[in-house]
Amino acid sequence: MIKKNEVAVVEPKEKNPGAENSNTDKPEFDLTSPEWYLNRELTWLEFNRRVLHEGEDERTPLLERIMFLSIVGGNLDEFYMKRIGGLKQQVGAGVRKLTVDGRTPGGQIDECHAVVRSILVKKKQLEQELLGKLSEQGIRIVGYQELDKDQQKEVDNYFQENIYPLLTPQGMDPAHPFPFISNLSVNLLVVTKYQHDAHPFLNRIKVPTGVGIPRFLRVGEGHLYIRFEDLIANNLTVVFPGLVVESCAFFRVTRNAITEQDGANANDLLAVIETALRNRKFAEIVRLEVDADMSALHRGMLAAELGIDEEKDVFTVEGIIGKRDLFEIASIDIPEFHYPLHQPFDHFCLSGDSPNIFHIIREKGSLLLQHPYESFDSSVQRFLREASRDPKVLAIKMTLYRTSAGSRIIPYLLDAAQNGKQVAVVVELMARFDESANIRWAEHLEEAGVHVTYGVVGLKTHSKVIFVVRRDFDGLRRYAHIGTGNYHAGTARIYSDLGLLTSDRVIAQDLTELFNYLTTGYAPERNYRKLLPSPRVLKKALLDKIEREIANHSTKNPGRIQFKTNALEDKDITAALYKASMAGVQVDLLIRDSCRLRPGIPGLSENVRVVSIVGRFLEHTRIYYFQNNGEEEYFIGSADIMKRNLEYRVEVITPVEPEELRKVLREVLDVQLADQRSAWEMLPDGSYIQCTGERKKGCHEILIEKAEKRLSDAQALCSLEQKRLVKRKKGRGKK
Template sequence: MMTLPGQEKKEDAALEEPLAKQEFNLDSSQWYLNRELTWLEFNRRVLHEGQDERTPLLERIKFLAIVGSNLDEFFMKRIGGLKQQVGAGVRSLTVDGRSPGEQITECHDVVSELLDRQEELEAVLLDKLARQGIRIAAYQELDKEQRKEADRYFHDNIYPLLTPQGMDPAHPFPFISNLSINLLVVTRYEHDDHTFLNRIKVPTRVGIPRFIKIGSGHLYLRFEDLIANNLSIVFPGLLIESCALFRVTRNAITEQNAEKANDLLAVIETALRDRKFAEIVRLEIESSMNPSHRGMLAAELGIDENKDVFTVKGVIGKRDFFQLASLDLPELHHPPHQPLDHFRLLGDSRNIFHILREQGALLLQHPYESFDSTVQRFLREASQDPKVLAIKMTLYRTSADSDIIPCLLDAAKNGKQVAVVVELKARFDESANIRWAEHLEEAGVHVTYGVVGLKTHSKVIFVVRRDFDSLRRYAHIGTGNYHAGTARMYSDLGILTCDPIIGEDLTELFNYLTTGYAPDRHYQKLLPSPRVLKKALLEKIDREISNHTEKTPGRIQFKTNALEDKDITAALYRASMAGVKVDLLVRDTCRLRPGIPGLSENVRVISVVGRFLEHSRIYAFYNGGDEEYFIGSADIMKRNLEERVEVITPVEPPELRAELRRFLDVQLTDQRSAWEMQPDGSYVQRKGEDPVGSHEKFIRQAEKRLSDAQRLFKLKKKKIIKRKKGVLKK
């Protein structure tokens, strides 16, 4: 059994004590794993998908890129935040007993190991790509004609964009932007030993790919390699002594608190400007860099050379491998998957509101079922239906290629009341959300920014329609963002419903979001945070403990991206000690340690890593046989439960609960993509006989549901035709 690096010093000593003597003080730090270390452990599982030879080659490249992107974000958000705590003199310990400084040190140790594995994998995959005719060549490996082509490309497309910057008393050290690729170039005159330091920023954000295609095949040259081999043009008359790559990562935690709602837009814009110049938290350098230049860069950038500098072999900025992972070579990818129409909407061209009213709620499973023909159809028809009077929605993230914004603009143009709660503080989407908000306001949409001090993370569209008999409320409540791109890559759930009580609850919710006031708001079915959700989950866990008997054993099953909240974790420990079976499908961060006799022997923690990113949240309770299922936007994290507006909704129709039951069962029994957590926080991948992972099974299930519906639809059509023919004969 492998122990998480850095985890052993806090926890292993406790396990050496005879378990019978332990009283399991649930306030003790020994029973809680560290948030940052368990998140890094998740990236170890992601990297393994790139190492797994069962995964198609270009998909393996994708997982290599994902880990690179994840580590960039980890340094920007998590290490950045911890460094701020250290700078502020914070000495308080986390629930697992670590100070900010200890966490940084232990995280750096794990990251170093991950980087070693990532670089080993990079070399293996590039070799495999070369065998498939996809090669990243060094400039020196090109033949004469290929060099001519590359040099022409440099002269026509790159050279005009370059701005070399000297570094000497007359030219101070230049500003280095976040995640930019830079060349440190040392030059001198031919008969002079004095050297000059220069910086060239590689202009990767101007539409030029990181890997430049040479010729008609799949031969690529790295952008920076092409620049490095044309430096004589950039520095005419000078000798090039050396050239080495470097890249910096800056802290992304620059938010300021707004005291008034109408200050929020200005505060976010200021925070974005501040982020550009934020503290540097990591320097990556090419292994060939001169040690004295390494020290100079560290000093100029204000970082610790021994702690914050990472030497990289291979490609710096491995997130750029997404370019190769997206090559259109079907034989090197998973079999193509086209999201399908929902089986209950097949052949039904009626207004979607008529369908929901007559057939009942629909459970949506993305990306297996189409986001466009369900969620976007719902909003599109709402924007055009003359009987729809009002549309309200929350907007956390969206995309330029989505129909969401055009539908909202159409709705406003068509005279409907449109209110949108835009979350300006959605990390790394702030600029886009500011643009969307301004665009919507210009069209007459009522835009608010939620409640002061709370992020609005809920995923809700709320429609008020004048039906034939009265006003009726319709809604979509989901686990994923209203983003057409991620809807094809993330595994999410949603529900379309016209449940009148849920409609009443959503009226209360949007009144809260648009005013910021929450006195005496009462919710009958929804479990919103921050006021209701955490308390409700704790009460339902306690109820499961109370209801547990040998005849009707208790069962709790949660599917979430993260389990970080101490109170919920402690409650799940209590449930296990009472004999309740607890199944936790947790994508990444998990504080709970399963499998400890007497404490958590009734708990399984399973992480599924596969073709799609796990993003859905399900909360299921056996409840003495009267099972309850909830889905929604909230992970079990302190911030989500206490500092965000989240929405969890019950799923009550029996046929939809049965769908969720099947969904959970498939993931809990996955023998291809599932990993089981060990008591020390490490994970072991299942090695069952079934080679098909849950994501592929969900694709097959969606195909079968649609195929069965198509068969029924044809039979009904035949019966109608026969009936009509019979009538005509008579």
């Protein structure tokens, strides 16, 4: 267990100062006061401390520990591109409006820098520890000078044949202006001079990317590795023949990714996004990373040339710059240094030689899918595959936020169009860092005759929905998949998500309304009877249900609210949950990363528990539960409790009504709230302590076992039914 931080003492205002409090004289809290709201950026950085701790935890397999170190590196890259980049834009625009937690944009940047620097210290210590442990196991990342002569000759030959032709050294002098530095590229700053001349020359070499050469080059047949840039640095006499190399140091820049243009009045949204992508390449620099060997003079020169504040925006990195690339090392195939292999199970209703998937859904009414415990391919992709080929299917509609080249989603949609189905796809062009891929997918789909739209102007379409219209024996019937995760085969193996396959007629009617809205952009007063879409319905519905829970709460029938989501950022929902706690309602929050609410404050939030799960899989599921006076309600869907999701995105939340499916959701909530391995509980000051106890398995391992048991129980039942059938046939034969 990590050490518990000191908890802030809270002194609430009282209605009757000096008098003894009675039940009617409860402390009074001003829920507009910034002190009750934690900062979004700082709580997200706190989440990365928890991720880093998984790398520090000796119970985690060695190469998985490297993976967590890599994940934090990538997370911080994205944090600077998106969050710090956005804050710097606000500072540049002169924004002075305070956040709900009472901070200015500039103040947030300064506080974030301080937290990041403390995380970097931890990363440095962890990197040194893990590289030492890797070395003990025969996996070594060494410097060029640590290689023997034969090994140096091997890598030098590789440099001459495979790297040297790709290099473009760039001088920096009056005839050669300071070069453009691309985002997240590793660069060498090389100082050279002539043999008998004291005047130095500055040069920049970019380490080539996207050329099929790994960051960590394997030497020989074992697990000995040298960094790409280190090999370049030790062959500079080849790059600069006849010159003396005085010094060489590495650096890396991070550019702002917030470059969207206002497309509200644009005639061509696609053109707007393409322009934004071009602008992102040249966006302002928000961070400069330099290695510890760079001189103060050159550090200052780079900061000046790049237009950043040397004191605030320059970070000295000990060890490997760009630690996200340690993913290459973490991916080494040595099973004993990884988590036990998990091959997703088929959903028990979809296993074996199961019939047409639409017959199964129609018979069952609804199926609940749990990824990555259950297979994405044999459920979601199968649903779309059979829809694309089934002659009775007339139309397929879906929303596409993110997918991957490894997914079969796009080929199945193309097949459907070629097979004469009506296919309509709402492609979200503004899915951050997936814009280029989504533009390509959209073009492929349009070329095949698919009706492609880009959603509603001014709103991101973040919902995860596939909608199929089929001519069944009794007329037209509509089938749907509504999920919490993207249609992405890669993330479906490492993200924890849920999906609902359903033929519910009311949900289908609601989805008809939703897709008509998405494909036309026209939003009259559409009547949704079961679904809770945003931006028009969801937030009000959540606030109303919280208020209902407060009204229904009593000593004999206590209320309960449980939310599982990636983030809790919206102030109105946070304030409503405070009110629920003050009314006595038990509030359990499984929040992965950012959370504004402070639990455990007497009189305000002593009935609130905030738990974060950090483990083998990335938590991505959204579940909303209300006790509702015994008439329990469960919802799943794509929306986090953030202002952007509730007010500026198209999201879909669906009820889960069949009792057997609710039991699975109840199981997920209970297992995670009882976790003693992967769970962290928030203290009133916003810090976290890791939950520890006798249970050695984390919730992810437990849920793997439960998914396996569901399948084995179903197979056993099927086998028993087959035996009974055979026995009955034999009995009839004797007669």
